[in-house]
């Protein structure tokens with residue numbers, strides 16, 4: 001079973017590709033924590049890197065998983081460039097449950113947070129072709145149940161960057177903000193939010209449990225949700241090309 005967390009579909013697309021290759025299924029991490037997965041012989045975790053580490057939501061969910069200590073457990077993190085301490089944190093969290101992470105790797109994909117800096121994630125589509133060989137290798141490794149960690153050692157650069165991001169309040173800076181004048185109350189944001197953290201009455205309201213996946217910013221048909229004080233432009237809204245809006249809904 002391949003468990004995933006995904007805001008804009010990169011991690012879901014990678015999870016699906018691995019699942020297809022090893023004849024397995026995907027399951028959202030948010031649902032996986034409600035199930036007993038102790039009979040699964042192979043558990044995969046696919047999730048994005050945020051601020052050189054694991055998304056806070058994934059950090060909260062992983063300790064709740066019911067998985068076997070005998071299972072082959074692998075992880076892949078999707079990231080724009082640097083996985084930092086993402087996989088190291090996962091290894092540590094699993095170890096606290098007595099579970100060994102057998103295999104870990106990162107894969108570079110378009111950076112969905114580029115929108116927060118006024119850049120266009122869609123212009124990074126070249127990464128799909130450039131790093132396709134890496135995904136092929138990851139799949140071959142997982143198929144062979146290889147034991148190998150890449151990027152699962154603690155990294156000083158990742159530690160410093162993650163710390164400075166938090167220290168400088170960058171996390172709060174990226175928090176999505178709803179422009180009520182533009183919001184039509186269509187609920188698309190609420191449907192895709194993997195945290196079920198958006199309530200819509202007349203207008204969308206983002207609750208206190210935001211993990212900053214930016215799904216809402218990228219899917220809003222009115223471009224009414226912004227981050228880092230940047231106006232959201234339609235052409236900068238991103239979703240993995242293989243992932244449809246309905247795939248992001250009701251996960």
Ligand SMILES: Cc1cc2nc3c(=O)[nH]c(=O)nc-3n(C[C@H](O)[C@H](O)[C@H](O)COP(=O)(O)O)c2cc1C
Nearest residue numbers: 006007008009010011048051052079080081082112
């Ligand atoms: C808040 C936030 C922080 C991010 N931080 C990093 C980072 O530290 N390093 C990196 O390479 N990519 C970073 N990214 C980019 C994502 O890891 C990348 O786009 C990922 O594939 C998104 O996955 P998803 O489409 O499954 O949500 C960040 C994205 C967000 C939203």
